[in-house]
Each structure stands twice: as structure tokens, then as C-alpha cells.
Amino acid sequence: FMLTSSQKRQLKSMANRLNAVFQVGKDGVNRNMIIDILNYLNKNELMKVSILQNCPQTKDEVADVFSTNGIEVVQIIGKTIVLYKHSENAKNPIILK
Numbered sequence: 001f002m003l004t005s006s007q008k009r010q011l012k013s014m015a016n017r018l019n020a021v022f023q024v025g026k027d028g029v030n031r032n033m034i035i036d037i038l039n040y041l042n043k044n045e046l047m048k049v050s051i052l053q054n055c056p057q058t059k060d061e062v063a064d065v066f067s068t069n070g071i072e073v074v075q076i077i078g079k080t081i082v083l084y085k086h087s088e089n090a091k092n093p094i095i096l097k
Helices: 005-015 031-044 059-068
Strands: 020-024 046-051 072-077 080-084
Touching: 005 046, 005 072, 005 080, 020 031, 031 046, 031 059, 031 080, 046 059, 059 072, 059 080
Parallel strands: 020 046
Antiparallel strands: 046 080, 072 080
């Protein structure tokens, strides 16, 4: 499932008002973090993750790990990654145009 550019634009504008929910630190992205992020996305569909200075992985490597786990990387701004995953169980489902 690939997002169209207009869907990405829509998600980016929605993400503007969000704060980062998770931080990737010295341990990088691990299995537990992926599980926690998938659980969060299952309820909320859209989130921001910030990458701390001490993260051993580059932001592109972090983004690749998310993509590999079926999470859509909407945008990478500086040290922040915007993630999206459609969910049937979302509290307020996002209707993509």
C-alpha cells in the first residue's frame, strides 16, 4: 500500500500539531519499540518519532526499519519521522482523500 502525494500532504498537515510520542536513543530501534509503535499506530494511525543525538542508526536506517515492518514513512523532517499505518481499530480513523 503506497500513499499518494496528496495523501502524504494530508497526513503531513495533520502531523504538524502532533508531538513526538517515541524517541529513538542509544539502543536504536529494537523489537520492543517496533511492537510499542505498532500498538500505538493501531489506535492512532499517525505519529511522530524523534531520533536523539546518541542514536547509532541514521534517520534513513531508522525509517527503513519502520518500512520493513509495514509502517508507512510519511516524512522525515530533521531528526523527526512521521509514521502512518492504517488501522481498523483506530479511535478516530483518518479518512485519506
